[in-house]
Amino acid sequence: xxxxxxxxxxxxxxxxxxxxxxxxxxxxxxxxxxxxxxxxxxxxxxxxxxxxxxxxxxxxxxxxxxxxxxxxxxxxxxxxxxxxxxxxxxxxxxxxxxxxxxxxxxxxxxxxxxxxxxxxxxxxxxxxxxxxxxxxxxxxxxxxxxxxxxxxxxxxxxxxxxxxxxxxxxxxxxxxxxxxxxxxxxxxxxxxxxxxxxxxxxxxxxxxxxxxxxxxxxxxxxxxxxxxxxxxxxxxxxxxxxxxxxxxxxxxxxxxxxxxxxxxxxxxxxx
Amino acid sequence: xxxxxxxxxxxxxxxxxxxxxxxxxxxxxxxxxxxxxxxxxxxxxxxxxxxxxxxxxxxxxxxxxxxxxxxxxxxxxxxxxxxxxxxxxxxxxxxxxxxxxxxxxxxxxxxxxxxxxxxxxxxxxxxxxxxxxxxxxxxxxxxxxxxxxxxxxxxxxxxxxxxxxxxxxxxxxxxxxxxxxxxxxxxxxxxxxxxxxxxxxxxxxxxxxxxxxxxxxxxxxxxxxxxxxxxxxxxxxxxxxxxxxxxxxxxxxxxxxxxxxxxxxxxxxxxxxxxxxxxxxxxxxxxx
Amino acid sequence: xxxxxxxxxxxxxxxxxxxxxxxxxxxxxxxxxxxxxxxxxxxxxxxxxxxxxxxxxxxxxxxxxxxxxxxxxxxxxxxxxxxxxxxxxxxxxxxxxxxxxxxxxxxxxxxxxxxxxxxxxxxxxxxxxxxxxxxxxxxxxxxxxxxxxxxxxxxxxxxxxxxxxxxxxxxxxxxxxxxxxxxxxxxxxxxxxxxxxxxxxxxxxxxxxxxxxxxxxxxxxxxxxxxxxxxxxxxxxxxxxxxxxxxxxxxxxxxxxxxxxxxxxxxxxxxxxxxxxxxxxxxxxx
Numbered sequence: 001x002x003x004x005x006x007x008x009x010x011x012x013x014x015x016x017x018x019x020x021x022x023x024x025x026x027x028x029x030x031x032x033x034x035x036x037x038x039x040x041x042x043x044x045x046x047x048x049x050x051x052x053x054x055x056x057x058x059x060x061x062x063x064x065x066x067x068x069x070x071x072x073x074x075x076x077x078x079x080x081x082x083x084x085x086x087x088x089x090x091x092x093x094x095x096x097x098x099x100x101x102x103x104x105x106x107x108x109x110x111x112x113x114x115x116x117x118x119x120x121x122x123x124x125x126x127x128x129x130x131x132x133x134x135x136x137x138x139x140x141x142x143x144x145x146x147x148x149x150x151x152x153x154x155x156x157x158x159x160x161x162x163x164x165x166x167x168x169x170x171x172x173x174x175x176x177x178x179x180x181x182x183x184x185x186x187x188x189x190x191x192x193x194x195x196x197x198x199x200x201x202x203x204x205x206x207x208x209x210x211x212x213x214x215x216x217x218x219x220x221x222x223x224x225x226x227x228x229x230x231x232x233x234x235x236x237x238x239x240x241x242x243x244x245x246x247x248x249x250x251x252x253x254x255x256x257x258x259x260x261x262x263x264x265x266x267x268x269x270x271x
Numbered sequence: 272x273x274x275x276x277x278x279x280x281x282x283x284x285x286x287x288x289x290x291x292x293x294x295x296x297x298x299x300x301x302x303x304x305x306x307x308x309x310x311x312x313x314x315x316x317x318x319x320x321x322x323x324x325x326x327x328x329x330x331x332x333x334x335x336x337x338x339x340x341x342x343x344x345x346x347x348x349x350x351x352x353x354x355x356x357x358x359x360x361x362x363x364x365x366x367x368x369x370x371x372x373x374x375x376x377x378x379x380x381x382x383x384x385x386x387x388x389x390x391x392x393x394x395x396x397x398x399x400x401x402x403x404x405x406x407x408x409x410x411x412x413x414x415x416x417x418x419x420x421x422x423x424x425x426x427x428x429x430x431x432x433x434x435x436x437x438x439x440x441x442x443x444x445x446x447x448x449x450x451x452x453x454x455x456x457x458x459x460x461x462x463x464x465x466x467x468x469x470x471x472x473x474x475x476x477x478x479x480x481x482x483x484x485x486x487x488x489x490x491x492x493x494x495x496x497x498x499x500x501x502x503x504x505x506x507x508x509x510x511x512x513x514x515x516x517x518x519x520x521x522x523x524x525x526x527x528x529x530x531x532x533x534x535x536x537x538x539x540x541x542x543x544x545x546x547x548x549x550x551x552x553x554x555x556x557x558x559x
Numbered sequence: 560x561x562x563x564x565x566x567x568x569x570x571x572x573x574x575x576x577x578x579x580x581x582x583x584x585x586x587x588x589x590x591x592x593x594x595x596x597x598x599x600x601x602x603x604x605x606x607x608x609x610x611x612x613x614x615x616x617x618x619x620x621x622x623x624x625x626x627x628x629x630x631x632x633x634x635x636x637x638x639x640x641x642x643x644x645x646x647x648x649x650x651x652x653x654x655x656x657x658x659x660x661x662x663x664x665x666x667x668x669x670x671x672x673x674x675x676x677x678x679x680x681x682x683x684x685x686x687x688x689x690x691x692x693x694x695x696x697x698x699x700x701x702x703x704x705x706x707x708x709x710x711x712x713x714x715x716x717x718x719x720x721x722x723x724x725x726x727x728x729x730x731x732x733x734x735x736x737x738x739x740x741x742x743x744x745x746x747x748x749x750x751x752x753x754x755x756x757x758x759x760x761x762x763x764x765x766x767x768x769x770x771x772x773x774x775x776x777x778x779x780x781x782x783x784x785x786x787x788x789x790x791x792x793x794x795x796x797x798x799x800x801x802x803x804x805x806x807x808x809x810x811x812x813x814x815x816x817x818x819x820x821x822x823x824x825x826x827x828x829x830x831x832x833x834x835x836x837x838x839x840x841x842x843x844x845x
Contacts (some may be wrong), residue, residue, distance in 0.1 A: 166374045167369065178654070222370035222427075238392040
């Protein structure tokens, strides 16, 4: 069921990673994503693999949850790796059939790509798992606050983000309810060809849109009642402060960067 | 001007905008109401009686077509007073899902004070106090969508409390809740009024909730038709029923028996009162 | 013969995960043809999960749902047919309206049944009559109606399938006293005129006491009581512990009985109560 989606979900906790400043966490995640792309051989890749696994362990979020969250993207991982197998024709030929040729080089690249994507997802999903969406948008808006100077309404955009995140579960629940109600009137949603299926969505999406407008209207009233005004300066209950943890994580990421560059340099690139 | 009135409606009329040429009828017609400081007032009326319009008029969300609404003497039509007014009078709406802004309970409660530009430490204090007042402190780190209806509504009440408003207007806060949720919310409202001295205006169509108020106002097609203590108001069975409402069953039963000559006192509203009165009346000879 | 029979039904959420929760446990009961049964329970008691089994929206982890003696989950086809034979009207059904006109929205169910135009027309008109919608409203957009009217359109949409069993989940939720009465009266009227079986789900004891023949009380995924209205209301204490309210009149009567007044405790409407008390007084007390 659609209710089972865990991507973007937040698991409250007290771990080192949970306690990192959201801004620091965003920067660290961004840098580690860059580093994952910089890896050119299996040794440097091993460094980021260890980094990713260690991060999950430190966050105290069970691997089971993390793996379950990746379920949705298994397909993408498999597809990219399979494409790599056929795209690369270096190394010993293992299989040559019709126009398809599988080589050791292809297999290597495939594995390399798969590991790389998994690391990317691990690190980035850890960001949302350990940071409440509001804190996260807050962090983004503070990092981007210089953009206010060139008249980009960062705070308003961040508010929109927060509200969107807040209403995703509500809307998913609503879709579920509407779907059941239309099924109860005999709507056939699960079968038929593409056009029939698209048509079957009309009874679901029209009420969903109508209800969403109603919600938006009521929410606007409620926000006005609580003195929200997009242009006014707001204060925040939760202050953001860099701590020793953030310094530690910056050091880790810097050491890792140096390590990857050195490993790439000394052991050559396989990719 | 009477300083005691926290909210004052003076000859207020309001009409919603129509989609076409013909204007809609007035939703509220020349209404005069004073809500005094510290009162617990219930406003009763059927759907479309104008009672929800009252909520939006009371803190400058909408402005009267004619007449004036004053909050502690401030005219809601004066745009410069908008924020001052909303810090006096907070509104909680019917659907709890559509008034919670943040993804964590305490962050939602902090939303109002943050908009007011309060210092962080002070916000923290207010949020904790407000959550404790509605009994939701243990849930401060929960995600709102996982709470029950009654809990969500209490979070919404805390959100208004954290702005330190003197008066809370609740627009059918229990209409979408189950009996347990209704009880929780009712308890919170009574606590705010009795223990914290907040003025509470409860707009509802549940009679058993109105019975617990100090004062009941009944609205019908945009007019105030009754205004008084619950005992006074619920003695007018005919007007209540014409307004599309029903007396509480205990009151109805007492009235029915009195008409048949049973000697019962006026103003019975709850089962407990009925039982007491009935026992007393029997010991003193009941019939004729 | 029972029109609907539930045999050893259990339902679990998240089977095979560490989060497995039993939502329903070993439910057994049956509904007779033409009966009006009320299912009562607080939020999370399993009542909503239970009714979704009756038209095969949910498939039981264990056990069977028999409609007219046949398992509705026997085949894909029988499960699909069950949607039409057991009409399920959800809570706040007005939020599921989608068509451009009232007429088309009511016709959605019958159209999905594959009926011909004249039959659909007959059913739409009949259902509209049951809920008190005038023909002049047929061409209106359902979104332009008042809240109460929208609800009636949505209810008509389920009635138009002419189901053998009609299930209404909290049909009066959120309505004012007059609105509640209108909805309950129309359900009563529908049942009298069609002789259909009706299951009404509610957490308001006051609403169901006057209309139901029998009450099924759900608590923590199990059936707590399955009995006549009188019998169920006599368990005041247990009902209260399950988070349910009992009607004020019942409260008064059971209390007075405790004080030694010899009254018939099976009283839950104001009219019956007044009559019973007067009868008692004229008899001169005990």
